[in-house]
Amino acid sequence: MRADRLVSLVLLLRRHGRLSASALARELEVSTRTVLRDIEALSAAGVPVYAERGRHGGFALLPGFRTELTGLTPDEALALLIAGSRRGAQAFGLGSALASAMLKVVDALPDSYRDTAAGAAERLLIDPESDLLSRRLVYEEAPDAVVAGVLRAVLAGRKLRIHYAAADQGPEWRTVDPIGLVTVRDRGYLLATRSGADRTYRLSRIAAVEELAEPAERPDRVDLDRAWQERSTRFRAGGDQVTVLVLLDAARREELAGTALAVVSEETESDGRLRLEVAFQDSRHAVWALWRLGAGAEALAPQWLRTALRDRAAALATRYGSVTAPPTRPRPPA
Known part of the structure; x- marks a missing residue:
C-alpha cells in the first residue's frame, strides 16, 4: 500500500x-x-x-526527472475497465484505485499530449453532486469493508456469508454463492445464488460479510447484462404490481417511463397524445407517479386510480378554495 x-x-x-x-x-x-x-x-x-x-x-x-513504472496493479486495471462511470468505481470501492490508475495513465502520455488531455478533462463533467435545481443527488452507500469483502469473494469465486437485512425485516446471516456486482443509478447490487436459487441483494443492506474458503458454486463464465435483465423481468412480474392505462402528453413520456417499472404497450392517438399501458410496483406507486404529472396525464383505468386522483385533487381544491389566505400567527417578540 x-x-x-x-x-x-x-x-x-x-x-x-x-x-x-x-x-x-x-x-x-x-x-x-x-x-x-x-x-x-x-x-x-x-x-x-x-x-x-x-x-x-x-x-x-527536479526538472527532467521521470519515473519508470512497473505497470498497473490489478485493482487499478479493474478500475479503468469500469471507468466509464466514475460512480461505478466508487460503488465498488475502487475510487482510490481509479484515481491512482488515472495518474499513471496521464504520466505515460507524451508531453505534447499530456497538457491537451488535462485541458480536455477540465471541460467534461460526469454525474455532478446536484442537478440544475440544486437538488442534491442521494446515493446509497455501503461500508467500505463490506464492499471490499463482497468484491474479494466475487473475484476469488468463494462462498460468502452476509449479514443482510431485507426490506421490513431484521438482519440475518445467509450463505450465498456470489456471481457478480451491478450498479444501477448509483445503487449497488450483489447477484448471487442461495441453495441454487437466484438472489439479488442491495449492498447498502449488507451490514457485515465473511468470505469462506469453500469455492462458490457458479458457472465459469457469466453474462451479467443478460442475468440482470432476466432478474429485472422476474421482479416486475411478481409482488403486488398494478398495470394502468394512461392517456399522456407526448412531451411527458420519458418522465412517466422514468418512474414506472415498465411500459407494456404504447399507441399514438389522432391528437398526438399517447395511450400507454404502464406497470407500477403497487397502487401507491401508481397514484404518486400519475399525480406528479398533473394535467399532462389522465388515468383511464382502473377506476380506483381515477377515484384516488380525483379525491386528492378535490382535497387540494378545498384547501385553496378561499380567495384570501388565512391570517398568519404573529411572531413572538425577539
Missing part, C-alpha cells in the same frame, strides 16, 4: 509541478505527517524531491 502511495505522490508532483503538503495529503487521503514521512522516504531512495519555502511554496521534483 505504501509503495503505491509513493508512486502516486511522485506522479502528482510530475503532473502539477509543485504541491503543498496539505494538498498532497488531500489527494492521497492521508495526513500531512504521513506525506512528510513519504517525502523523506523518496529522498532517501534517490528521488530528487526538494522543498520550496514561502507563501506559494511546496514540494517539487
Whole structure:
C-alpha cells in the first residue's frame, strides 16, 4: 500500500509541478505527517524531491526527472475497465484505485499530449453532486469493508456469508454463492445464488460479510447484462404490481417511463397524445407517479386510480378554495 502511495505522490508532483503538503495529503487521503514521512522516504531512495519555502511554496521534483513504472496493479486495471462511470468505481470501492490508475495513465502520455488531455478533462463533467435545481443527488452507500469483502469473494469465486437485512425485516446471516456486482443509478447490487436459487441483494443492506474458503458454486463464465435483465423481468412480474392505462402528453413520456417499472404497450392517438399501458410496483406507486404529472396525464383505468386522483385533487381544491389566505400567527417578540 505504501509503495503505491509513493508512486502516486511522485506522479502528482510530475503532473502539477509543485504541491503543498496539505494538498498532497488531500489527494492521497492521508495526513500531512504521513506525506512528510513519504517525502523523506523518496529522498532517501534517490528521488530528487526538494522543498520550496514561502507563501506559494511546496514540494517539487527536479526538472527532467521521470519515473519508470512497473505497470498497473490489478485493482487499478479493474478500475479503468469500469471507468466509464466514475460512480461505478466508487460503488465498488475502487475510487482510490481509479484515481491512482488515472495518474499513471496521464504520466505515460507524451508531453505534447499530456497538457491537451488535462485541458480536455477540465471541460467534461460526469454525474455532478446536484442537478440544475440544486437538488442534491442521494446515493446509497455501503461500508467500505463490506464492499471490499463482497468484491474479494466475487473475484476469488468463494462462498460468502452476509449479514443482510431485507426490506421490513431484521438482519440475518445467509450463505450465498456470489456471481457478480451491478450498479444501477448509483445503487449497488450483489447477484448471487442461495441453495441454487437466484438472489439479488442491495449492498447498502449488507451490514457485515465473511468470505469462506469453500469455492462458490457458479458457472465459469457469466453474462451479467443478460442475468440482470432476466432478474429485472422476474421482479416486475411478481409482488403486488398494478398495470394502468394512461392517456399522456407526448412531451411527458420519458418522465412517466422514468418512474414506472415498465411500459407494456404504447399507441399514438389522432391528437398526438399517447395511450400507454404502464406497470407500477403497487397502487401507491401508481397514484404518486400519475399525480406528479398533473394535467399532462389522465388515468383511464382502473377506476380506483381515477377515484384516488380525483379525491386528492378535490382535497387540494378545498384547501385553496378561499380567495384570501388565512391570517398568519404573529411572531413572538425577539
